[in-house]
Amino acid sequence: MSWFRGAALAALAFFAAVPHAGAQGASTWYLAEGANNATFAQEILVGNPSAQALKVTVTLLPQSDAIAPTLTKTFDLGPSARLTVRLGSDFNLNGSASASVTAVLASDNATPADVVVERTMYFPGATQSGSHNASGVTQNGLSDRWTLAEGSGGVFETFVLVANPNPTPTTVRATYLTGTGESFVTEQVAPANSRVTLYPRGEHVPLASADFSTVIESLTAGNLVIAERAMYFDAFHSGHDALGVTGPSTTWLFAEGFTGGNAETAFETYLLLANTGTTDTVATVDYLLDNGQVVTRTYPLLARQRFTVWVDQEGRTFDSRLTAAAFGIRVTAASPIVAERAMYWGTPSAGDPTMPTFPWREGHATAGTIAGEAKWAFAEGQQGRFGAAATTFDTFFLLANPQNIPVLVQATFVREDGKGIVRTLCVAPNSRSNIWTAEFPELAGQRFATFLESINSSDPACAAVANTGFVAERAVYSGAGFLAGHVNGGTRWTGAIAAPPVAPAFAVTSVSPSSGRLAGGQTITITGAGFQQGAKVLFDNSTWTADRNANTKLGDVDQATAVVVSQDGTTITAKTPTRDFYNGYQTAGPTTVRVVNPDNTNTSLANGFTFKLNVLAFGDEYVTGLINGSPGVAATPFPARLEASLKAFEKDLLNSSTGAATGSKVLQFGQYVTVTNGGSNFECASATNTGCTAQSGQSRFPALADQVAAANASDAFDAVIFAEGVNDVEAGVLPNSVAGALRNMVASARDRKIVIFMTKYEETNIGTLSADSVKALGDAIWGVTTDTSLGVEIYRQSFFQVPTVGGRPTQAGYDRMASDLFTKLTREFPLQPCDARNDKPGKGCPRNP
Incomplete structure (x- = not known):
């Protein structure tokens, strides 16, 4: 087991539940803490385990100084789904506010419906380097007395938050119990349907440097309240909260604690014990080590005092087995007490690598649980990234089995889109196990609620019985090196848990179009599921040469560009990687399309996309293959001969460092090359004069290119070979007019990202044209190729002394044309990047130094 999955998860596994958190009558909830302003961003999370659609109403109970333009808002929550309410965008809250949350069936907008509710806050401001979380309290969980074991001055800023959900004011008394036996009392009136914030160090000077516990009491008969405590350090960059x-x-x-770490992060654990009674007592703490050993310590707890156990220091001074150790904790006391556990982590100290330096990177805290339960519910859960530049989240569920028999835990995860998954995990007797949601591709890039329950098992390896109690907690971490994190115990659950519609697994199911041009830059749509915002799309082919990207200064030419992921993660639109002379084109053929999410999970579709070399030969009868004499058409026009040659073309591979041939060859295009014969007998490029066809080449080319592209659902052509102009001159059109028509065709090809090859004839007998006319036509054509205003590179090919009869090529002439173009195309479509054999004068080759 890796450190991250073992020791780091040990650091995460602090199981907590509090006596008030039962789910009976879980249609109305209250949250004591809450703030949304320039420092804090708050979310309220609501999970629906039922198969019915709900209406959820959130009502703010603002502090007197809060700006709360909207107090109540109703949201739709689908069956087996999770809802996120953002107090910034949904309420425009600026300030502090408690909240109530109610749920009813959407079908009648009246019948109460059970949900689970939590609250998460991120801070400070845009950096959100800290976070904390707490469960809500149901109507039945309200109380006139609350106890918070942790609280401190010194480097901490401690706040106690009390919500008054009553329609009348409530007088609240806070009693602070210190570790020296001193106690301090504050009373404050909480307005109706509001909340108050207590600031211990501001109320009593000694508390600015003291450790203390807090007892909150409602002094107004019949008015029940809710209390939380928030603690911040490092100028509010870090902090934790506990109900x-x-x-x-x-x-x-407590299922676990941790005092170890690695080279980057060290952890330390504190146990906070509050004796709120009027008589002294003794607490016995058993540290349950992973190897089965037990380290036992006894601590005296004086009446009305708080006691702190620094577990790391116990390992240094009492028993070394607690040094760099993972452990569970069992606390028993002769008289009732309250216990919490706090943990902090950060960069290891130079003198002691098991101790984090201060300021700590972050921390979290929670109360313990007094017993296991058969069902637990959690509203919060996030896995992966949400946006290309967003923070990565990791969620862990920590399961402890205090029984002498196995527990088979069934976990039901319900996503915000109403889909989910159900998984099971066997937890051995007197043991603990972890669920890391990154192991479930269906949860990648998702926010979700989770419901856990113990079920029957007939498997001899896990002979479990339903309704066996276990302990559950959830930890959510975000950012590099656990920059932020929060922890929370589950809510005891009693209701039914419906199986959600199954979420599709992370997969690529199809790519459309499934093939396209070798030069790339073509739009494709990838269909599947589990795609995260910020995902990459790669094209893998085992025959592509090793120096594909290593030997060039250019970007990753096997990676798609313009990647856009749909909000539901089921489609990706992207452009295939653009290849050119300097990148190298590599081999044509099928590739594996691989999607890599920002959390480094990946999935692929074998043979998902096929790269093809698509060439268009465009022009007049010299393209169609007319000859003089019977049968009137060449057996093999030059486009067909060119295609056959390209299919058989093998290229020598080069050594990526020396540039020398390796002796190995590769079939570069093979069957995945098509040369389309786009010829039209007697066509003129520029005109429809007598002797020309009714449509000119300059009007036919863009229509043909688009027609073929549409038929293939792709940008069909990699390259076009223009072979026109002779008919224009024979029909009396000036060469400059031919050049103008060719410029129009070049612009059309350029706009379609088609590589352009231009041809002319030299020392060839062309019908009735004189040598001067042929030369003038050739010069005009070459003028187009050097016209920089066109903004595109045009590759030139002269047909020199092509055998003809009566002004038309013979079969040998067509073969000669195909041979010349074959040499040109294989040069201008190189296999590898920076092939010196194909280097262009004045262009150079962008090799790495």
């Missing part, structure tokens, strides 16, 4: 508990217990369980 209070409504009563002490003689037993508290």
Whole structure:
């Protein structure tokens, strides 16, 4: 097991649940903490485990100084789905506010419906380097007394948040219990349907440097409240939060703690014990090591005091087995107490690599649980990235089995789109296990709620019984090196958990069009599921040479450009990688289309896209292959001969460092080359004069190019060979008019990203044309190829002394034309990048130094 999956997950696994968090009557919820402003960004998360659509109403209970233009808003929540409410964009809240959340069936807009609710806050501002999370409290979970074991001054800024969901004001008393036996009291009135913020160090000077626990009481008869505590450090770049508990217990369980780390990150664990009673007691703490050993310590707890256990220091001074250790914690006390666990992590200290330096990178805290449950619910969960430049999230579920029999845990994940997955995990007796949602491709790039339950199992390896209690917690981490993180215990659940419609697995199912030109730059649509924002699209072919990208300064020419992922992650539009002379074109043929998500998960479709060399030979009867005499058409016009030659073409491979031939050859185009015969007998490039066809070449070319492209659902042609002009001159058209028509065709080809080859004839007997006329035509054609205003490179090919009879090529003449063009095309479509054999004068080759 890797450190990340082992020790790092140990650092994540702090199981917590509080006595008030039951899900009975879970249609109305309250959240004590909440703020949205320049420092904080808040989200309210609502999970629906039922197969029915709901209406969810969020009502803010703002602090008196908050700017809250909208107090109530209703949202749709589909069956087996998760809802995210953003207090910034959805409410325009500027300030602090508690909240209530209610859910009813959408079918009648009246019948209460059970949901699970949490709240997550990110800070500070745009950097969001810190985060914390807490569960809501149901109507039945409200109390007139709350206890928070943790609280501190010094490097911490501690705040106690109390929500008053009552229609009348409530007087709140806070009693702070320090580690020295001193206690301090503050009373404050919480307005109706509002909240108050207590600032201990601002209320009592000694608390600016003291550790303390807090007891919150409602002094207004019949008015029940909710209390949370938030602590920040490093100028509000980091912090944690915990919901209070409504009563002490003689037993508290924590599934794990961690005092180790690696070269980049070290962790430390604290146990916070509050004796809120009036008599002294003793707490026995068992540290349950991974190897089955138990380290036991006993701590005296004086009445009305708080006690801190620094577990790392226990390993240094009491028992070395607690150094760089992963462990569970069991706390038992002679009299009821309250227990929390806090953890911090950061860069290892130079003198002690197991101790993080201050300021810590981040921290989180939670209360313990007093017993296991058969069902747990979580509203928060995120995996992967949400946007090309967004932070990466990782979610972990930590499962502890305190029983002497196995527990088979069924996890139901429901995404925001109403789809989900169901997975199971066997947790051995008196053991613990972890679920890392990155292992489920269906959750990549998704936000989700999660419902856990113990079920029956007939498997002898996991002889589990339904409704066996276990402990569950969820940790969410974001950013590099766990830059931010929060932790929360699950909500006890009693209702049914419906199986969601199955979310499709991360996969590529089709690519359309499935083939296209070798030069690339063509738009394709990839269909599948699980595509994350910021995904890359790669094209893999085992025959492509090793120095494909290593030996060039150019970008990754096997990677798609202009990648756009749909919001639901089911389609990608992209452009195939553009190839040119300097990149090298590589071999034609099928490739594997591979999608790589930002979290480095990837999926592929074998033979998903085929690169083809598509060449258009465009012109007059010299292209169609007319000859004088019977049968009137050459057995093999030059386009057909050229195609046959290209299919058989083998290219020597070069050594990527020396440029010398390796002795190996590769079939560059093979069967994946097509030379389309786009000839039209007696066509003139520029005119429809007597002796010319009714449509000129300059009007026919763009229509033909688009027609073929549409038929193939792609940008069909890589290259076009223009062979025209003779008929124009024979019909009395001036060479300059031919040049103008060719310029129009060049512009059309350029705009379609087609590589252009231009031909002319030299020392060839062409019908009734004089040598001067042939030369004048040739000079005009060559003038087009040097016209820089066209903004495109044109490759030139002279047909020199082509055998003709009566002004038309013989079969040998057509073969000669095909041979000349074959040499030209194989030169201008090189296999490898920076092939010196194909280097162009004055262009150079962008090799790496």
